[in-house]
Amino acid sequence: MTGCLRLLAPRYRAASVLRLTPAVLRAWGIDAVMLDLDNTLVPWGAPGPSPAVVAWAAGLRDAGVRACLVSNNLSGRVRAAAAALDLPVAPGRFKPSADKLRRGLALLGSAPDRTAMVGDQLFTDVLAGNRLGVPTVFVGPLAPAEPLRIRAVRVVERAVLALLVRRGLAPAGPQV
Numbered sequence: 001m002t003g004c005l006r007l008l009a010p011r012y013r014a015a016s017v018l019r020l021t022p023a024v025l026r027a028w029g030i031d032a033v034m035l036d037l038d039n040t041l042v043p044w045g046a047p048g049p050s051p052a053v054v055a056w057a058a059g060l061r062d063a064g065v066r067a068c069l070v071s072n073n074l075s076g077r078v079r080a081a082a083a084a085l086d087l088p089v090a091p092g093r094f095k096p097s098a099d100k101l102r103r104g105l106a107l108l109g110s111a112p113d114r115t116a117m118v119g120d121q122l123f124t125d126v127l128a129g130n131r132l133g134v135p136t137v138f139v140g141p142l143a144p145a146e147p148l149r150i151r152a153v154r155v156v157e158r159a160v161l162a163l164l165v166r167r168g169l170a171p172a173g174p175q176v
């Protein structure tokens with residue numbers, strides 16, 4: 001049971017992806033990131049990333065932090081967001097399979113122990129990252145409005161996160 005739980009445990013937590021400055025990432029030993037899209041970089045239903053998120057991605061690039069998208073959403077919306085953010089998209093099977101992240105690592109050419117999976121969901125993003133054995137960063141969603149299927153998952157996610165925190169397997173709250 002603890003083994004399964006550990007696979008869901010994020011190593012780091014942030015209130016929002018925007019808090020992940022190059023300085024914060026470097027302090028955590030991270031110099032490349034694989035990024036979820038929906039509600040990590042773009043709110044559900046929004047046409048594209050906000051100017052703040054575009055500026056954040058540019059800030060990473062300027063600081064030499066490599067980044068790519070590893071979205072499960074394969075629509076034209078992902079390609080449009082990738083273009084707006086000037087980020088490559090990793091191909092591959094859906095998270096929580098680690099396949100897409102393995103391809104993301106190859107795309108970035110970065111060391112697995114210094115490449116973080118960053119996302120807003122434990123059961124896809126964090127699980128896929130832990131399966132691959134890379135550092136994981138669990139970020140708060142950009143917007144509270146989410147599709148019904150995600151809201152249902154959040155109920156279970158909150159309970160699992162509380163258990164992880166009680167067991168000392170996850171940070172008690174956002175560190176940044």
Ligand SMILES: [Mg+2]
Pocket residue numbers: 036037038039040119120121
């Ligand atoms: Mg997401």
